[in-house]
Amino acid sequence: MSIHKTAMISNKAEIHPTVEIGSNVTIEDGVVLSQGVKVKANAYICSGTSIGENTIIHMGAVIGHEPQDHAYKGEKTFTRIGKNNVIREFVTIHRGTAEGSSTIVGDDNMFMVSSHLGHNTRVGNKVIIANGALLAGHVVVDNGAFLSGNVVFHQFCHIGEYAMIGGFTGVNKDVPPYMLVRGPSAIRGINLVGMRRSGMPRESIGEIKEAYKLLFLSELTQEAAIARMKEELRSQEAGKLVAFIENSKRGICVYRYEKEEYF
Numbered sequence: 001m002s003i004h005k006t007a008m009i010s011n012k013a014e015i016h017p018t019v020e021i022g023s024n025v026t027i028e029d030g031v032v033l034s035q036g037v038k039v040k041a042n043a044y045i046c047s048g049t050s051i052g053e054n055t056i057i058h059m060g061a062v063i064g065h066e067p068q069d070h071a072y073k074g075e076k077t078f079t080r081i082g083k084n085n086v087i088r089e090f091v092t093i094h095r096g097t098a099e100g101s102s103t104i105v106g107d108d109n110m111f112m113v114s115s116h117l118g119h120n121t122r123v124g125n126k127v128i129i130a131n132g133a134l135l136a137g138h139v140v141v142d143n144g145a146f147l148s149g150n151v152v153f154h155q156f157c158h159i160g161e162y163a164m165i166g167g168f169t170g171v172n173k174d175v176p177p178y179m180l181v182r183g184p185s186a187i188r189g190i191n192l193v194g195m196r197r198s199g200m201p202r203e204s205i206g207e208i209k210e211a212y213k214l215l216f217l218s219e220l221t222q223e224a225a226i227a228r229m230k231e232e233l234r235s236q237e238a239g240k241l242v243a244f245i246e247n248s249k250r251g252i253c254v255y256r257y258e259k260e261e262y263f
Contacts, residue, residue: 004041022059031064034083048076048095052083052107061091064103067119068094069137075099082107082125093117097137106143118155130167142177144198146191160244162198164191174248177241178208185253187216204235211241216254 001016003009004023012029015021019033022041027033032050039045039057049064057063064079066072077096084107087093091111096102097119105117106125115133117123124143129135133147136155141147144162151165154172159165163175166182173185180189190212195205211233214225222245229242245252 046079046095049079049081051081052085054083055081055085055087057087058089058091060089061087061093063087063091063093064095065092066094067097067137069097069119072097072119077119078102079105081105082109084108086110088113088115090114091116093121094119096120112149124161144194146194154250156250158244158248158250161240162191162194162200164194171253172250173253174244174250176244176248176252178237179212179253181253187253200237201235204237207233207235207238208241211238215245222254 002020004021006023007021007025009027010029013027013031015033016035018035020038022039024042025039026044028045028047030047031045034051034053036054037051040059042059043057043061046064076099079093079095080102082105085105088111090113093103094117101120103117103119103121105123108125109123109127111129112131114131115129117135118137118139120138121135123141126143127141127145129147130149132150134152136153138156139153141159142161145159146164148165148167150167151169151171157171158174160175160177162178164180165171165175169182171181171185175181178190178195179187180191182188190208195208211229214220214228215222218225226242226245229238
């Protein structure tokens with residue numbers, strides 16, 4: 001174990017012998033740091049936080065602090081972070097609000113400088129969240145999504161797997177899987193690069209293209225487009241897209257810019 005002499009660590013924290021802790025780090029009661037975790041200078045890890053194997057927390061990050069929620073009255077809540085995550089400088093991740101609830105982060109994610117996860121957010125695996133991205137409370141981000149810099153998400157939004165959000169975007173609706181969003185909750189196309197990089201079969205990518213045409217380029221209503229997708233598309237990925245839309249509570253992003261509005 002490598003712990004800088006200026007670090008302040010609770011004797012009620014559980015720290016694996018392989019953990020590295022830098023200068024002026026603070027670790028509160030009940031924190032659990034698993035094998036291979038690295039915490040760099042001036043980071044602050046708050047009570048109720050557990051961090052999985054080989055996660056790296058960079059300078060000035062604050063993990064598991066109290067939620068920015070007027071409903072929070074000091075209840076015992078948690079922050080659960082998986083393994084192999086990279087949490088860069090000044091990232092803030094807040095714990096849950098309701099008694100016993102958690103903010104949950106999966107594995108193999110990257111959170112770039114000054115990004116923020118609000119209370120009770122849930123992030124899957126292999127997600128990239130770029131500099132300055134802000135996720136309000138209860139936002140859900142599925143596996144493989146890419147959130148560009150300085151994007152903002154309304155509370156309770158759901159971002160589907162392998163969706164991509166362009167920079168400076170504001171999102172207040174659910175983003176279906178595999179879609180590309182830029183502008184005010186505006187779908188601009190499909191995340192073709194992300195799907196290819198994920199190893200998705202060519203046939204499945206073809207079906208997502210067809211689904212996009214039915215949903216956003218045809219004159220069909222959403223209900224009629226979904227019915228056609230159920231009849232004509234057979235891939236697992238198309239099935240996930242249908243299920244996502246049918247289960248959306250906020251409604252999905254549907255507006256798309258006309259060609260003359262592109263810039």
